[in-house]
Amino acid sequence: MHGRVKVRTTEEERERKKKEQVLKMRAYRAAMTRIQKKRSLSELDDEMLGLTVQILLRNPDINTLWNIRRECVLRKIAELEKTIKENETRDIQKVEEHSEGDKKTDDEKEVDKKEVLAQQLQSIYKTELELTEQCLMVNPKSYNSWHHRCWTLEQNPEADWQREVQLCNKYLKYDERNFHTWDYRRYVSEKASVPPEQELDFCTDKIKVNFSNYSSWHHRSLLLPTLYPNEQQDRPMSEHKLKEELEMVLTAAFTDPNDSSAWFYQRWLLGSGRQSEQSATVAAFRCWPYKAQLSLKSSYPELSQLTVQLVSEQQTLQLQPWKAVNSEKTQWQCEQVIEIEPSRDYFLDVAGQRKQLAVNPNDQSLYYFVPPHATSSCSKELLAELQTQLQSCLDLLEYEPDSKWTLLTSALLMRAIDVNSYHEQSLSHLAKLVQVDALRQGYYKDLSARWTMEMALAKWPTSSNYPQLFEMPTEMSMTPYAHYLIVADKISS
Amino acid sequence: MSDDLPEEFDLIVIGTGFVESCVAAAASRIGKNVLHIDANDYYGDVWSSFSLEAFIKLLEQPSNSLRNGSYTWHKSTEQEEQPVTSWTRESLLEKSRRFSLDLSPRVAYCAGSLVQLLIQSNICRYAEFRSLDHVCMLYNEELVSVPCSRSDVFNTKTLTMVEKRLLMKFLTACNDYGEDKCNEDSLAFRGRTFLEYLQAQRVTEKIANCVMQAIAMCDANTSFETGMQRTQRFLGSLGRYGNTPFLFPMYGCGELPQCFCRLCAVYGGIYCLKRSVDDINWTDSELLVSSAGKTLRAKHLVCAPSQLPATLATHFGESEPRISRGLFITSKPLGNEELNKGGGGVNLLRLLAANGEREACLIQLSHYSGACPEGLYILHLTTPAISADPAADLADFAAQLFETHASQILLSAYFTIAAPAAEGIANADTPILCTAGPAYEQDYDAAIENARQIFSQLYANEEFLPRAPDPEEIVVDGEDPSALNEHSLPDDLRAQLQDLEQAAQHMDIAD
């Protein structure tokens, strides 16, 4: 009686598992065969729904089965709706047949029947939602389950979106980084009209729990520009809020400089705000009697779709067609005869943006040029915050002179405060980074080249050689912004 | 209950305290025939938890192991507050059963020896824990929460941005320490104190306080290596359960010995409470225990010092004060709202006496620990005994807590836990293996070590508390171990197979 406990050996356990596997396989095959047979006979009934559940609960990623379920659900709904319609027509007939006297009781019965049908309809949706919920418990990253859930909700005009938001809360408690849930959350919170303030609070709470979370920083970056819009559009959000966000993200970065999520968010905050420029913004333009060249700040898929006009008081000339000169599609050329009278005032009009053109004294061509990334001014308040942050970074560099992250951040902060006066110092940080972080030296060299070129281009219009001669800065490993130089006749190095 | 109790055992364990229960479970687990008895009518001995009523009764009856008991009821001084919340002695006693008042309360590191043992042996399925809410320190007489985890450091308002970086950097360095034995620091600070190392890291005073008081739990004399080890233990316990590195057993520490007893019983151990031992005799091959007019025979015997029969106690040396305890029931938690969110935190605070030479540990329990009713708080104060007067031993620490922090104390109690000195136990010339009794420590390291050592004395080559298999892994008598029992299938598969069978009967489908 006092023997030791007998436990299955691994061999015995393996054998049991094998037997179980065989049974599972047999059940799976049988169900699949039955499903295919029923589908070919177009039997989209409750049995079919039951069969697919059996398999999906074990493997939620068989898309065909979800498709079959959708067919079944649609058929069930159609049948129900047909019943409802038939009832209605019968009603009308009844109303015509019956006298005023018994109408009331019939009405009551009718209300009951309608309710029953409506409930039946809701229970169809409910079944689908419960199934996806169970599947998501098995695999919280199942694309097909998430998709089926969205589809079900879209079908139901009375879908309870609020409940879906709660579900997201629950799921994000289990795994705060599941980007499927974050995507789904954006979708349902919009449907449920959750106030963005509330979403932001939720997001803040999640970051407090663990700031190593790309998804929640990203969620934030989508909410803030609408909640706290920036009027000039040269910053991602209002300066007041930006100040708070910068403080928060710098705290995260100071807490753990090796975490990259905060780092990415900070770069976004210090950026110019416009995420992707849908409109074509003119960077440089030049036009001779036989052709025109146009450079854009960022690439544009097909310039010929836009109206590009050369406008003077006397006439408006349509320029087209345009051909891309470079593969990035930032530089375009149009070969066309263009009559230019240098004494007149000319304007370039690109989809409504109007730029005044100047005349090149050398060849009488018309040109327009604006340097990339003109510094935007910022309020005293924001400037003070940026300066405090820069000081914190510089303090930290005293302790950790080789901290990659601090070197880069302080360089970015310097440029956000004053590009001109900090130009040399920010470049020296990059030079140091090339040494301490050789793995990413290419990135730092590129950045260095960009900043150098930006500075040279910014200074160029005030130089005596402008626009004929552009002096290329020394030690450039690459030439960014080359398309801005269409304005120059000659480039010296 | 003069009973059908068998009379012969491999091992008799007397006393159901933590160490004895550990040994009993370990012996039963490897198939030994164990009788486990206790003179008291409750489990746990000096490791037990009590209802309020039982606790007061206990203080009134001094024993060998629990003495110098005293208690005072205090009138609530709260007048301006609404009378609904004012507690009286009567209203407390009405809720007597809702209290689990520990004699030997402790916290456990999330990756510490207790947690490891519970998980490794699968005894964890009998227990539930509350993750501590805050680890606190006194800073400028203010009770503040020490940032433990990375998210604490991120969220705290008490540190500046640069301080956050310095603290994180320091902790990361400690965490990585030891991977490289020839590391500069380990060479430079060998033989020096941890405080010297900390000062060399150019941290601010506040950070030094966080580390010394709460994280490394050091004093000025703690060696560099020990400080490092403790810091690593703290860090290694983070990120497992909750926000701090500590756990407290739900319903009090008195649950823990019971968990081990349960395992012992599951493996066939027999339990008898309220069964005192009159005498123990021995021959060359066995021990004879006289109890309730019966003689029980065993190959080995393990006994708690508190339950030794009077005739034998002298062999093990005089019992002397070991731990001085204070226990306070209050209607207001210590510290501000931030430290007691949602009706009270389960918090830990290490206190140092003014001269820096003595320390005490304070555990604050709220109703979240399951150890007291909502709206009340238990403060457990523990320090190594230096006299037979627990109140005097704790006076300095109590002053630090209660003089500057207004607290509504309803009941204050003091007592001493006593045990014979370790040398006395080690030198006793009997075949009885006597356990050590509770010592002042964080976690259960010494207690578990004591149990392990006794077990290896008994059964030298056996494994100490190997994992107990889950019920579904066990082969029941007469069962084919490799057969697939229908009940072990997932139920939806089972249902599906039943459907298949039915369908096959109806339609004759072959697969």
Added chain:
Amino acid sequence: MAKTYDYLFKLLLIGDSGVGKTCILFRFSEDAFNTTFISTIGIDFKIRTIELDNKKIKLQIWDTAGQERFRTITTAYYRGAMGIMLVYDITQEKSFENIKNWIRNIEENAAADVEKMLLGNKCELNDKRQVSKERGEQLAIEYGIKFMETSAKASINVEEAFLTLASDIKAKTEKRMEANNPPKGGHQLKLTEIRTKDSWLSRCSLL
């Protein structure tokens, strides 16, 4: 997060030695009955998942591990229990009388709102009956709990008894959840995967 049930209920079996608690447990969980002796060493609970109103309920049913023999059931045994089966043997008057003591024990140690049910086991042994069905019913009424006579051996009412208890607990749980008053819980320690040394940082990193 992969969790294959909606609710987990902890149930206890309580009653004198020899009333057939373990047999009831094995009848319900394994649909097996062994008249000689079922070795229960090492088994302290059994699990069975049932389905009620489309919800999967995992029942974890704990046995007393022999600690009822000298009335030394630990207080810890009662912690977190949501339902208790009180079992007596209809052929043992004493086991029926002791039910009152067990109920007192439960009141002292278990949660106040624990769901209870009374079972008179071994009802297949009608010729040896010492406790009439009426007395069982009467006692159950006295305590306001449900009652059934069962036979683990003949498989009578065992399934029904557990389903009844589970469905009562489920109703109570759902009511509490609707009132948005979820039970407060502690941590159950689990053997988590071996963590790396940097787990305390739990950061995400691309670099």
